[in-house]
Amino acid sequence: MGRELKLRIASAIVLAVVVLTATWVGGSAFNIVAAAIAPLIYYEWSTITRLAEQNFKTNAFGWLIVVLIAGDIVFGSSELSMPLLCGGAVTAALMVLLGGGSWWLPGGIVYAGLSGISLAAIRGDNQAGFVATLFIFAVVWGTDILAYFVGRAIGGPKLAPRISPGKTWSGAIGGTVAGVAASGLLTLGVFSRLSLWTMALAFLLSVASQVGDLFESFIKRRFGVKDSSHLIPGHGGVMDRVDGLVFACFAVFLLTLVDTAMKGHVSNSVAAFIFGL
Structure with missing residues (x-):
């Protein structure tokens, strides 16, 4: 078994243990996992699509919305998450229309934000x-x-x-x-x-x-x-x-x-x- 395969298996086991344990415990433990996924996904999305290179300010807005959603999942009641997502996506779309930015911005907000929201909502309490x-x-x-x-x-x-x-x-x-x-x-x-x-x-x-x-x-x-x-x-x-x-x-x-x-x-x-x- 090669070193790369061993590393892949070890990482998979660790991830599975963390996710399944958080799922079993539920509550704040799972919400933290769900909330963490949102900014991690937005980080990768914005890096792949080069949002920061195109416009630092609009990308910072995307970060703000996703972090607020993650915060509401962990510390709030998640009631503000969907309004934040919808409002952030619409605002980002207007930024693109008015400023000629990238449509990957609202797409990233929806993809990352809805990832955390849907996971937390499905697990519930x-x-x-x-x-x-x-x-x-x-x-x-x-x-x-x-x-x-x-x-x-x-x-x-x-x-x-x-x-x-x-x-x-x-x-x-x-x-x-x-x-x-x-x-x-x-x-x-x-x-x-x-x-x-x-x-x-x-x-x-x-x-x-x-x-x-x-x-x-x-x-x-x-x-x-x-x-x-x-x-x-x-x-x-x-x-x-x-x-x-x-x-x-x-x-x-x-x-x-x-x-x-x-x-x-x-x-x-x-x-x-x-x-x-």
Whole structure:
């Protein structure tokens, strides 16, 4: 086993222990993890897209919004997070329209800010939120791991050769099957029942996670970058590790908001939406 592979495995184990422990504990511990992800992602996003080089002041505004969102997740009640995100994104868009800046600025605010907001909202502060978070982990991790191994074993037509030449349709299909199966087993183990809705949602989240992976690959290819950063030894950056998870969280969080709006009342939690509680 080579040194690089050993480093990669060690980093993965440490990350998994930290994330799963914070997920188990919940509350402030998980909120700190969710909040930390937002500025780390914005750091990598702004570095890749060279926002600071284009306009220091507008990039500083992006930092301000993301840090305020992170602070609200940790120290507040998260009630200001979405208004901060929406207001910051709209203001950033106006800055671009009036000053001719980069559209990567509002994009970065939304991508980084919504990452922290959605993670914190999904976990919540109860046992149902813990299970909902594990459900998403099962979908994303199952998809990611099996997509890699199935793609290497079977090969075949490329999924998106211009964006990520290594990804194949066989890997995408194998990953989706694995993600749905893993989350289904988790659901059966916890609730002793499995609904068609929950499996359909798992399928959607698996697809969303792969879209997130392709989206990050597109950004890196657009700017000629191999890794989003070197923050994680052997793995690259935070965006490299959470791209699929971020899009899956986006999907379930936004779908829950839509469901709440359609029903005309606030759902108990994201878990209620996922499992039909």
